[in-house]
Amino acid sequence: MRAALMLAVLAFATLSCGRSTPPPQKLEANAFLDTTAPSVIFPAFGDADPHDWEERHPGHYPVHGLDVSRWQGPIDWRTAKASGVSFVFIKATEGGDVADPMFDDHRRGAQAAGVPWGAYHYYYFCRPAREQAQWFIENVPKGADLPHVLDMEWTPHSRTCTLRPDGRTVRAEAQRFLDILERHYGRRPIVYTTVDFYADTDIARLPKTEFWLRSVAGHPRQVYPGSIWRFWQYTGTGLVPGVQGRVDINTFNGQPDIWARWKANAY
Template sequence: MRVFPLVLALAGILVACSRPQVEPVTVADQQAAQLQAEVSRLVTYPKFGDFDPYDWGNRKPQSYPIHGIDASRWQSTIDWEKARKAGVSFAFFKATEGGDLADPRFAEHRRGAQAAGVPWGAYHYYYFCRSAEEQARWFIRNVPRGADLPHVLDMEWTPRSKTCTKRPSGAKVRSEARKFLAILQAHYDRRPIIYTTVDFYQDTGIGDIGGTEFWLRSVAGHPSEVYPGGRWTFWQYTGTGEVPGVDGEVDINVFRGSPEAWVRWRDRLGT
């Protein structure tokens, strides 16, 4: 029997119309899937202890889902796998101080965190007896590229130092901070965070520096109470924390945001 071309064409159209339409996978779809996969791996709202607990009332740091630690030579070998499983989602390590001191445990802590999959960044303890340029070069000399997190400029008064107790003006402090931040940003391709304390913040006006994020120490009150109007991304809420995998006391911090916000911020995925 002869089948006319028109009949064949119509049959083809019917077959095509009967096939399910598959929507193309977009970049946004891929990013959303990646985000949810990363969030599912997080241990949120960890129950860490404290050797000297504070009564936080209704403004508890435990109400934030993402917690992490910062460590230096004063922390012995850390079981990073145990710490990660307990809820340590990030870590900052002291790397350098001034222009000639390097923390002897920095490399050990960094390698351990990397092996366990704990995102890390490094911090520099600033001394006002050396220039910002000299200290930035010293940090770069000791901290390799490849950190998961932005690095940190730790600025606070140093009254117990045996070599440098200078207290420059707020204008000088802010000028030096901007120089240090710019040098590190150019080298590591990410703007550093500023860590500071209550008295230093009040004395110097360092919170007026724009274009950077802040990590604020406040062990006896929520940052909104202790730093009225202050901007912050991280809050160090105790220096006497108790974390599985860490021998003795350790600083504990929270990230200001949801698990989704943390992954976006950490991986620079945007909003």
């Protein structure tokens, strides 16, 4: 009996040894479930205007999510989650007097479907940082699953504010905003930014700050040399079940176990 058992074990080991898995981007939407973070799956989203990635395809990263605003309209969050959406950042406020009318609907829908959420503020350089931070706090309740986001980019097409402060001023204003939100919500916000703003303002010098970088035509290591990033927005033309029309898609820089620990604020 013992000899037969030994042979069975050896046979199983022979079959298991060297078994390879397909690259993550080739998996079907529900093909991968990580036991340490069962809500995380490799997605299989579409893209209305796909980029021909030469290096480090976004599909190499397993944790993907959206950022949304009023322009997406109503979202079927359960369908979106089932397709591979592991998180969402929802637009809440802009400047010091604009609130996104879909914020509460998106927030409640994501919560009901079990999609981790955070909110973002679109910054205008014609308002003091303190005033904008207070406006955000008035509109965004505590209880988010993720840190909130300060969206800083140039606004050349704005009808009300096209100021372009120097880098020192930008960093000082960002620091004030981040400090106020950190004191109120208990976790330091992330900074979202674009290639030109990142280069013009040297915003990477902000201390204790994680970054969410937009790069739809190249990996961040190519577009933002030497940068350290937590999230990467890799397309603005994504097609995701449950979402009407095109939507921004992002990936988290890490595997599901790292995502689970980071989300739980273990870092």
